[in-house]
Amino acid sequence: MGWLASVLYPVGRYLTPLPETGPTGPVNLTRGEIGKLEQDGFVIVPVVGKRVLVLEDSEGDIRALSARCTHEGCTVQYVADDSLIWCACHNAKFDLEGGVISGPPPKPLPRFYGERRDDGSVVINVVEQA
Ligand code: FES
Numbered sequence: 383m384g385w386l387a388s389v390l391y392p393v394g395r396y397l398t399p400l401p402e403t404g405p406t407g408p409v410n411l412t413r414g415e416i417g418k419l420e421q422d423g424f425v426i427v428p429v430v431g432k433r434v435l436v437l438e439d440s441e442g443d444i445r446a447l448s449a450r451c452t453h454e455g456c457t458v459q460y461v462a463d464d465s466l467i468w469c470a471c472h473n474a475k476f477d478l479e480g481g482v483i484s485g486p487p488p489k490p491l492p493r494f495y496g497e498r499r500d501d502g503s504v505v506i507n508v509v510e511q512a
Contacts, residue, residue, distance in 0.1 A: 411436065411504040419504065424460035429494075429506050433457060436496055436506060439478055440465065446496030446506050447480045453487040467491065 409429045411419065415436075419425040424437035426449045433449035437460045447467065449457050456471035466483065467476040474485025481490045495507040 407507040408505045409507075411506065416502070416504055423462040426457060426459075427506070429508050432508055434494060434506055434508065435460060435467065435491075436504065437462075437467075437478070438498075444496040444498050444504055445478055446494040446508075447476075448492040448494070450491075451487060452482075452489045452491060453485070458491065 407430055409427075411425070411427060415425050415427050419436060419438060424435060426433055426435050428434070434446050435449040435458060436444065436446050438444055440462075451458050451469040451471065451474060453469065453472060453474060456469050458467050458469045458474075458476065460466075461468050465478060467478065467480070468474070469476075469485065469487070472486050474487045475483040476487070476491050477483055479490070480493050493511040495509055495511060496504065498504050
């Protein structure tokens with residue numbers, strides 16, 4: 383019986399389709415990622431091959447932006463006390479919409495869709511917002 387199960391299980395897994403998720407997500411944050419978001423005010427997560435900065439602003443809204451600085455690609459971080467996003471590599475500052483406040487980045491950080499659902503889960507979709 384064990385032998386039969388060891389043969390049938392991999393075949394069944396192979397034939398079962400993967401969960402529906404497109405090239406842009408949506409992706410649910412894990413419990414650990416949500417815990418870090420709640421503790422630190424932000425978390426950087428991989429979403430379909432991109433580094434995404436997910437933060438909860440002072441009004442409790444979830445924001446998701448590319449964590450890759452548009453200057454030379456360093457990873458940015460959220461500075462909650464100043465309500466801005468900071469790149470330590472060349473001291474660039476971005477507002478919470480991704481706009482460049484100061485420093486050498488040539489363009490804003492791309493913004494993505496992020497929301498907290500009623501059940502507490504956080505969903506990110508890497509479709510750029512205008
Ligand atoms: S890489 Fe971010 S400011 Fe230069």
